[in-house]
Structures are given as structure tokens and as C-alpha cells.
Amino acid sequence: GQNIDQPTEMTATEGAIVQINCTYQTSGFNGLFWYQQHAGEAPTFLSYNVLDGLEEKGRFSSFLSRSKGYSYLLLKELQMKDSASYLCAVRDLSGGYQKVTFGTGTKLQVIP
Amino acid sequence: DSGVTQTPKHLITATGQRVTLRCSPRSGDLSVYWYQQSLDQGLQFLIHYYNGEERAKGNILERFSAQQFPDLHSELNLSSLELGDSALYFCASSATSGSSRETQYFGPGTRLLVL
Numbered sequence: 001g002q003n004i005d006q007p008t009e010m011t012a013t014e015g016a017i018v019q020i021n022c023t024y025q026t027s028g029f030n031g032l033f034w035y036q037q038h039a040g041e042a043p044t045f046l047s048y049n050v051l052d053g054l055e056e057k058g059r060f061s062s063f064l065s066r067s068k069g070y071s072y073l074l075l076k077e078l079q080m081k082d083s084a085s086y087l088c089a090v091r092d093l094s095g096g097y098q099k100v101t102f103g104t105g106t107k108l109q110v111i112p
Numbered sequence: 113d114s115g116v117t118q119t120p121k122h123l124i125t126a127t128g129q130r131v132t133l134r135c136s137p138r139s140g141d142l143s144v145y146w147y148q149q150s151l152d153q154g155l156q157f158l159i160h161y162y163n164g165e166e167r168a169k170g171n172i173l174e175r176f177s178a179q180q181f182p183d184l185h186s187e188l189n190l191s192s193l194e195l196g197d198s199a200l201y202f203c204a205s206s207a208t209s210g211s212s213r214e215t216q217y218f219g220p221g222t223r224l225l226v227l
Contacts, residue, residue: 033215042114042202042218043155087155097168100216102147104154 004103006088011109012078020073020106022088030098031091034062034073037105038084046073046086075108083110115139116205116219124225130191133222137184137205143167144186145206145216146178150199161186162208193226200224 003025012018024032031050035043049055049064049071061074073086085105091098115138125131137144146158148171157170161180172178175193180186190197200223204216 040200040223042220044114045215045217048215089155099157099160099168099170100145101157102155 004088004090004101006086006103006106008104009107009109011111012075014078014080014110014112016078017074017076018078018108020075020086020088020108022071022073022103024069024071024088024090024103026069026090026092028093029066029069029090030093032062032064032071033089033091033100034060034071035087035089035102036084037087043087078110080110080112083108114217114219116203116217118201118203118219118222120222121220122223122225124227125193126227127193127195129193129226130189131193131224133188133190133201133203133224135186135188135203135205135219137186137203138217141205141207141217142184143206143208143216144180144184145204146172146186146188147202147204148199149202149221150196155202158188190224195226198224198226 005023034046037043047062054063059076064071085107087105088103091100117136119134142163144161147155158172159178160167178188200221202221203219206216
């Protein structure tokens with residue numbers, strides 16, 4: 001099985017930088033995803049990490065350490081529209097099947 | 113717009129009833145996943161179909177069932193509905209069976225309210 005932990009809520013100021021952490025425990029790790037979900041809307045894909053290190057995509061970056069079972073999503077130059085939930089999702093290979101499990105999400109509020 | 117469509121957008125029904133939610137994957141995608149998201153809870157994986165065949169089951173109740181048709185659209189059937197079944201139901205699709213960098217693309221969801 002899997003266990004995924006993220007902070008429930010975070011608040012940050014417009015223009016600032018915020019880091020959202022995710023820790024996980026899995027027996028057959030095969031990739032980690034970050035999704036953004038605005039209230040009442042569908043999750044949208046942000047990033048994917050399968051090897052250790054940092055993946056940068058515009059204002060968003062995602063980091064992975066497989067040995068520590070740890071990832072973070074870094075959001076720079078925060079904008080009000082970044083207020084949303086950020087879901088960490090882990091893919092693992094168990095029983096020959098690749099399954100993706102989502103964390104409960106971190107609700108980020110960006111304030112002026 | 114992810115290219116995944118779901119109908120209906122909203123559904124209000126009574127306890128004990130049965131409903132069917134429909135999903136059409138992105139053009140060319142063979143996999144369909146169903147998720148349930150209750151208020152203040154994360155996405156709970158229900159079931160995965162690949163090219164018409166069931167690939168994996170998650171936390172899906174026996175009152176719930178799904179299928180994927182030859183044209184690759186999928187239906188999720190919820191029966192003997194209870195108040196606790198009120199939730200957002202998302203469908204997602206991916207190109208194959210979920211390998212490598214492949215990501216899932218989510219539909220807009222169906223909001224189910226059981227009264």
C-alpha cells in the first residue's frame with residue numbers, strides 16, 4: 001500500500017515563493033506527479049518526477065528524492081490565481097499493475 | 113479543456129436510486145479511470161479500464177460498477193444510493209495502461225447530490 005502526506009493548508013503572499021512538501025511510502029515507486037485543482041474543478045497536470053532532482057517548468061518546479069521518499073513543489077512569483085489545492089500523486093508498480101494514488105492535497109491561499 | 117468529457121455535470125437524486133455517469137476519453141486514449149472526491153477528501157481511485165478490460169479496482173463499493181465499451185467510452189453505475197455517496201466523480205484518461213511519463217487527463221466531473 002501507499003501512504004502520502006502533505007500539509008493540509010498553507011498561506012503565502014502574492015509575489016512570494018512557496019514550497020509545498022510531500023512525503024510518501026511505497027514499495028514499488030515508479031513516479032510522482034503534482035496536480036493543481038481549483039475548487040469544484042478537475043485536477044490539471046503540473047509536473048512529473050521519476051529520477052532524483054529538480055524539474056523546472058516556468059514558475060513551477062518540482063523536486064524528488066527517492067531515497068528520502070520526499071518531493072516538493074515550488075511556486076515562484078505567486079499570483080492570486082495560484083490559490084488552489086495542490087495534489088501530490090505517487091505511481092507504484094504492484095502486482096504487475098501501475099497504480100496512481102493521490103494525497104489529500106494542500107490548499108494554498110495566496111493573499112495580497 | 114482536457115478533451116475528456118463527462119455527462120451529466122450535475123445530478124440530484126434520492127436515496128435508494130440508481131444513476132449512470134458517462135465518460136468519453138480523449139481521442140486515442142485507451143485507458144479510463146474513475147475517481148470519487150468527497151468534500152474535503154482526496155481523490156479516491158475507484159476503477160481502471162484499459163481497452164475494454166478491467167485493469168484494477170480501488171476503493172469501489174459493491175453497489176458501484178463500471179464498464180468500458182468498444183468505442184472506449186465508459187459508464188459508472190451507482191446503485192442503492194446513500195447520502196454518503198454525494199461527491200464529485202471524476203473520469204480521467206491516458207494513452208495506454210499507465211507507463212513512464214504518461215499522465216492522466218481529467219474530465220470536468222459529475223457532481224452527485226443524494227437527498
